[in-house]
Amino acid sequence: MEKIQQRPIEIPQASHPLAEVGNVTKKVRKRILLKDVSFAVEQGEICGLLGPNGAGKTTLIRVMTGLIRPDSGDILIGGRSVVREREAAVANVGAIVESPIFFPYMTGRENLDNLALLHPNLPDRKARKRRIEEVLEVVRMDKRADEKVKTYSLGMKQRLGIAQALLGDPQLLILDEPANGLDPMGIRELRELILKLKTEFGKTILVSSHLLDELQKICDRIVVIREGEQVFSGSREEMIGSSGSLEDAFVEMMTR
Numbered sequence: 001m002e003k004i005q006q007r008p009i010e011i012p013q014a015s016h017p018l019a020e021v022g023n024v025t026k027k028v029r030k031r032i033l034l035k036d037v038s039f040a041v042e043q044g045e046i047c048g049l050l051g052p053n054g055a056g057k058t059t060l061i062r063v064m065t066g067l068i069r070p071d072s073g074d075i076l077i078g079g080r081s082v083v084r085e086r087e088a089a090v091a092n093v094g095a096i097v098e099s100p101i102f103f104p105y106m107t108g109r110e111n112l113d114n115l116a117l118l119h120p121n122l123p124d125r126k127a128r129k130r131r132i133e134e135v136l137e138v139v140r141m142d143k144r145a146d147e148k149v150k151t152y153s154l155g156m157k158q159r160l161g162i163a164q165a166l167l168g169d170p171q172l173l174i175l176d177e178p179a180n181g182l183d184p185m186g187i188r189e190l191r192e193l194i195l196k197l198k199t200e201f202g203k204t205i206l207v208s209s210h211l212l213d214e215l216q217k218i219c220d221r222i223v224v225i226r227e228g229e230q231v232f233s234g235s236r237e238e239m240i241g242s243s244g245s246l247e248d249a250f251v252e253m254m255t256r
């Protein structure tokens with residue numbers, strides 16, 4: 001039988017990459033949603049994913065979390081292939097893709113209890129209970145955990161979403177537009193939480209947002225996509241360059 005020749009996947013070199021996106025292409029019917037996207041996120045970094053509406057950010061996140069398969073290319077998380085060994089690769093990922101969904105008539109703790117049942121590394125009740133208390137404390141929801149989710153503010157729901165993403169103690173957190181709809185206090189709390197997850201808990205975080213001021217405050221690395229194509233990947237300083245701010249650099253990049 002003739003062997004199918006596969007193009008080698010070119011993964012950019014970084015010193016300790018935790019997530020490596022290599023030549024990812026995704027099509028739906030004839031439409032190309034992602035075209036040859038490649039970048040790496042190093043251990044302990046916060047990477048901002050930017051792009052105008054419809055650029056393909058959520059699609060990329062869905063591919064990275066194994067929710068949809070790329071047509072070509074692959075993603076390695078901690079060296080495991082999302083395409084070939086999906087379960088092992090995504091065991092190391094916690095994500096909020098679009099809005100986190102909870103049962104509104106159950107309390108925050110009850111919702112986490114339900115979700116913790118799905119985690120292979122939380123096999124017994126005692127381990128689940130301990131982990132739920134830990135994550136509630138990390139996101140500062142421990143005092144409100146016994147109230148029904150329907151009474152929570154959007155900021156509290158987002159924090160509970162992050163608690164859910166942390167249940168399996170993943171190295172990589174992927175947050176798709178977590179600041180959407182939050183008020184200034186909620187945005188500040190979210191920023192402090194994301195920075196705490198990096199500095200105190202050593203998490204690596206990929207976060208998409210349209211709030212460029214926020215991304216400028218928290219990100220080490222920036223990836224920009226437009227119409228499915230990666231137009232930039234580099235440090236925050238390289239992106240800002242002489243523009244003065246991430247917003248100015250982004251607008252210049254989009255209007256070039």
Ligand SMILES: Nc1ncnc2c1ncn2[C@@H]1O[C@H](COP(=O)(O)OP(=O)(O)OP(=O)(O)O)[C@@H](O)[C@H]1O
Pocket residue numbers: 028031033051052053054055056057058059060
């Ligand atoms: N299953 C699908 N079938 C066809 N088109 C799709 C599908 N999923 C996404 N798209 C299209 O792909 C493009 C990229 O969508 P995506 O949601 O990834 O963009 P985005 O960068 O996250 O946008 P936004 O900033 O508005 O959230 C959009 O034009 C969208 O309509």
